Amino acid sequence: MRIVVLAGGIGGARFLRGLRKAVADGTGGGPDATTITVVGNTGDDITLFGLRVCPDLDTVMYTLGDGINTTNGWGRADETFTIREELAAHGQESLWFTLGDRDFATHIMRTAMLNEGLPLSAATESLCRRWDLGMRLLPMTDDPVETHVVVDDDGTERDLHFQEWWVRHRAALPARAIYGAGAEAAAPAPGVLEALEEADFVLLPPSNPVVSVGTILSVPGLREAVAAKTVVGVSPIIGAAPVRGMADACLAAIGVETSARAVAEHYGPDLLDGWLVDTVDAEVAASGVTGISVRSRPLYMTDDDATADIAREAIAMARKIVGAAR
């Protein structure tokens, strides 16, 4: 079985831990018989202090590698902040984006490889070697794509890097538009289209539909390659609120209601074949979404076991749709 997952940061990474567990238990289709390829969002990437930081790729890498700070969901466990202290003593800006020393080591190594001319995909592969991910992690593209947010700052329109809006301003400034700068000229990273071609199905974790999954799908050729497959998604919205993070602020910017139904309709039946919603949204499953098969079940990823159950259901749903289509 070959599975491709389009993943953002924390939500995507936690789903992947569950998926890995489901597959390893055999209940997901057998451990050796299954390969998982993760296509990671790079729109959140940012250059800080001259170093290239890839928050989503790193969150996936650290989470799967047991190196994540489980309390925050981002950054490293057993972290120290000596460099940050020094940067502050030098009066450096950009300290609103917290980077620990272990995390800095990742960015130092990545930047050195990029400056030597390696593409991001090769640098990512090299960084992943230290960790035991149990799956392959590919950036969506090797080309520079940066998610920007046009905000309303007290009546003045400003264009911010996504991280500046998200982390510095905690998404508090109303977003008028969100776009991927450079996306139109980007190409899928080596291996991405091949993995999709060979995939039995594609899973969308409960990642942000706008700035994570949406950004991945904005890379030319990627949406079509994904849509050609059976795609099952896990709703990132439970009731009227995002499970985590500030997806509502992103959905508002593109005029989509914060609801499990609205996100499914936003993805649309040309992309999405199956949709898992939480039991509180059982009504969506009962009344249905045109062209998309919907099931409801508990969706809180409280631990790896609970998440593995969600992943098993997504796999089962995808296999059923694939089987029915044959």
Add this chain to the structure above:
Amino acid sequence: MRIVVLAGGIGGARFLRGLRKAVADGTGGGPDATTITVVGNTGDDITLFGLRVCPDLDTVMYTLGDGINTTNGWGRADETFTIREELAAHGQESLWFTLGDRDFATHIMRTAMLNEGLPLSAATESLCRRWDLGMRLLPMTDDPVETHVVVDDDGTERDLHFQEWWVRHRAALPARAIYGAGAEAAAPAPGVLEALEEADFVLLPPSNPVVSVGTILSVPGLREAVAAKTVVGVSPIIGAAPVRGMADACLAAIGVETSARAVAEHYGPDLLDGWLVDTVDAEVAASGVTGISVRSRPLYMTDDDATADIAREAIAMARKIVGAAR
């Protein structure tokens, strides 16, 4: 009074602390009336993990800024080594050059500035702003000059970066030649020739005559500009041994004996006007060195007070020579 000092790393930095104290006490000529410009060696600079490391400039900066690890003489006080731990976990090489996290912060900031197109002199000025040096620190050049050592490795000739020979191999491989790669095409950094032009005299601290002072003097135009001034040096050799470090290994490579007299003769009377030797080398003062005035006094820089006394003597000697020449 305007003083220019050509400085290497540890020995130069410690001498500068003493000089600063001597000047501040007024006994060196009055605190406000004196400016000190340090021309620092950059031949030891090395790129590690994609970051530009300037060991001598940083040793001067940290030492004068009270941020130095006083036990080692290099690196930062209160240092942590988290990044090093991470690099080791990733199987990175070049860990023979120990870099702590605080030190890494310096190299990250410097590299970011260099990659933005700033010259090393501007990056150095910016880094120094955080520290209260009490003097101006200039790199000898903004151009890339790297000291290389041709070694005899069990009969095979190998060309090593100075740091690889010095730190990795502890200067144990016999050196056949030492040269500054890129030196012939380098120009003095902005401000260096101007400072020399305006200087009342130049002091040579007990820095390595080959790979510190020698490298600085190898930048085209610098030796002539220095030689045009009254120059007083402090011998880095006491008895038959270097005060610190492995200057003997460097002197051997260029065929100079490890003695206070031989180093004075190596600099030569066209460059050097006064020479301070230790009391154990009183014979050199007694018998004299052709064209160079020599005095003996205790030269161990045991603390800032002892070092200030040495600096006062060097200043007094320089002023006497300048006065006599008028």
